[in-house]
Amino acid sequence: MTAQRTSGQPRSDASTTKAPPADTGHPxxxxxxxxxxxxxxxxxxxxxxxxxxxxxxxxxxxxxxxxxxxxxxxxxxxxxxxxxxxxxxxxxxxxxxxxxxxxxxxxxxxxxxxxxxxxxxxxxxxxxxRLDIRPHADDTHDFLVVADQDAAMRPGPLARDHVLGIGAASLSLARAVIREPARRALDIGTGCGIQALHLSSHCEEIVATDTNERALALARATARLNGMTWDLRAGSMFEPVAGERFDLIVSNPPFVVGTGSQDYIYRDSGVVGDALCEQLIRELPTHLNPGGTAQLLANWIIPEGADWRDRPRAWLEGTGLDAWVVQREAADPISYVSLWLSDAGEDEQTATRRGAEWLKWFADNGIAAIGMGSITVRAPEAGEDRRPDVVIEEITGAGEEITGPEAQAFLARRRYLRETSDAELLTRRLSVAPVMLEEHSLPGEDGWQLVGSAVRRPGGPAAVLGVDEVSRALLAGCRGQVPLGALIELLADFHGVDADALAEAALPVVREAIGRGILYEAT
Incomplete structure (x- = not known):
């Protein structure tokens, strides 16, 4: 949702600049x-x-x-x-x-x-x-997107009903969405319609909502320019789709953590703190079909002295949803406020006042940082009765962004691990994915001393696993030809240890390697 342009000429010459006339209607x-x-x-x-x-x-x-x-x-x-x-x-x-x-x-x-x-x-x-109309493409389609011009293109503060264009956050979500065929999809907070555009490639019916009437007008123009028709509805959160269910829900909501004011509709929810993201997560189960998926961007409060994972974990409690929560960044209050103030194009005095009030609210509420990331959830299949499978982790590395194929593979791997017992796993033939072995050494009196090793699957989010001598050998032996149990017996015999004890120690490592996409069952 960040208001980041990919191009544009800043305007600073007031003598050649004219403020836009007041709107009498939507464009x-x-x-x-x-x-x-x-x-x-x-x-x-x-x-x-x-x-x-x-x-x-x-x-x-x-x-x-x-x-x-x-x-x-x-x-x-x-x-x-x-x-x-x-x-x-x-x-x-x-x-x-x-x-x-x-x-x-x-x-x-x-x-x-x-x-x-x-x-x-x-x-x-x-x-x-007066509008931002620009081309945008994915791997197979060319689109035209209609939005409002940002502060780099037009002087003065943004309008309260400003409609954000193609930004870093919207592109991040578009890349992360699982592109499985779906009958019904919902885009909550559609803005200019960028997510709905991408949904059109694999969804039969698209419902897109927004509280901002101007956003709906520009989304309608975006759809028509691209020869598409979406069911556009005005309203907040799930109000416009009460009683309806979907196979896929996506949202880049106004997730900015703040005092509850709504200075700019595209970023400010009008509710205090991170309550909007919490509400969104808690209401998902009643709007997802069995086996349905939801993917959204979110910000969450990290209180002083708290584990950042506590907040999203609490949101998910009681929902029954499987989830993959990924924190990409944790921003201190000054950096966070500065980021959003820079987007609005406000004069220095206004920005200073607003920033001071914002920081005071953070301090008064004991907020140490704000977490930023993505949440992918999947509803249980019809008839499933089990504990939800929730993974909450921090992935900050460059090149480790969440993509649709990676998210889809992650959910599939988690399902495989749930449905495969240790005894069954020992009978399976496993293969190792293309990985790199990384070794870390420190200089010592006898030269370089190896202090740690890891295998990494390039391009995979958090696809790294620490290994010792035995697990290195085990991974090297996973070529899809010999059952895992037989490999462990060979290793146990070579090292002179009990095979059952080695299996007990190795299975958690194997499961983690499968979860990271480093190992997979050979077919």
Whole structure:
């Protein structure tokens, strides 16, 4: 949910900047204009590949890093190329003459786009984008996403009903969602509709909700530009879907931990602390079909002297849900408040006042840090009667982000471990995944002294396992040819130890290796 842009030219010259006029209604509500706008954007080649090809890889990479001036130079000759004008309007925030804009939008027309709030006229006769409309792609699809411009593109504080565009958090959730076919999916707090766009590839019916009417209007425009239809509903949390169940629920909610004020709808829930995330978790069981999955981003309070895992564990108690809770970061109050203040575009005096009040609330409530991460849950299958399987862990390494395939594999491995007894496991032929052996040594009087070893599955979240001499040998022997019990007997004979005792010691290590995707049953 973080308001992070991938490109844009900061505006600091007040003499050429005009505050947007007050909205009299939501933008892009005329279907005919939206359709014509989409036709013009597609005709110009306004896709991720089209923009990259036009700018060149180096300039496009710079733009993704927020370095806008090479792209500005590359699009200066915009008179002859509609795509250049579109890039300047929506990715660079430039002011463009009417003649150029008219050539870029022959179907939609300048006047209609102004009337529909996509563009605005400036006092000097130039035109400027009022919305953020940008291409976005996954592995197989190209999309267009409609949102509001952030503080880097437009001066002054954000509007209270600001609709966030494509940010780091929304992309993180999109990458983490398990893309299994689903009949019904629910996107809670859809915003501009980025999660619903991705759900369209594997879900038959998509319901998307938001408390922000402007967000629903822009999500509707996003859906129509991409030839999709979603069931968009206004309301908070599960209120718009009371009594309904889904196979998949995703949410990037307004999870920011704070005093309960709602300065900005996209980030502030209006409830105190982290209560919104708690409520979301506790209400999931009544809206998930048997075997259904929910995936969401969340923030949680870490009180002074407390284990961070206590908070999400308490949320899950009594839900009956299997869960994988991953903390990606724990931010101290100053860093946390600074992050959110920087997004809002407020003047220094307002930001200072708000920050001081926010920090005082953290101090008064004994909050040492705020945890940030993801929660994946799965409802039990119909007829299942067992204790929930809950894993709560911290995974902070670069390159160890949660992905849909990894989340899906994690849940499958946990199920395998639940359903396979130790006696059964000893009869199974196991194989080791492609892993790297890491050894750690310290210098000593006799040279380098080995102090520890581990095997790591590259790219897997927390896919690392400490090993000793025996477990190293056991893993090396797991080639899918010999049952685990027979391997343990061979090792016991080699080391002169009791096979049953070795099996008792080895099985927890084997189970952990399976849980981390380091070992798997050969088929």
């Amino acid at each position: 892009l509500t005329d279907d005919a204009v939206v359709d014509a706008l989409g036709a013009d954007l597609r005709a110009a080649g306004y896709t991720t590949d089209g923009v990259t090809e036009f700018l060149g890889d180096d300039i496009h990479d710079a733009l993704l890093r927020g370095v806008w001036w090479p792209a500005s130079t590359a699009t200066e000759d915009a008179d002859r190329v509609p795509l250049a004008t579109i890039i300047r309007l929506f990715l660079l925030g430039s002011d463009e003459p009417r003649s150029r804009v008219a050539r870029a939008f022959p179907s939609a027309g300048v006047d209609a786009l102004v009337d529909q709030g996509a563009l605005e006229r400036l006092d000097d006769g130039l035109l400027r984008a």
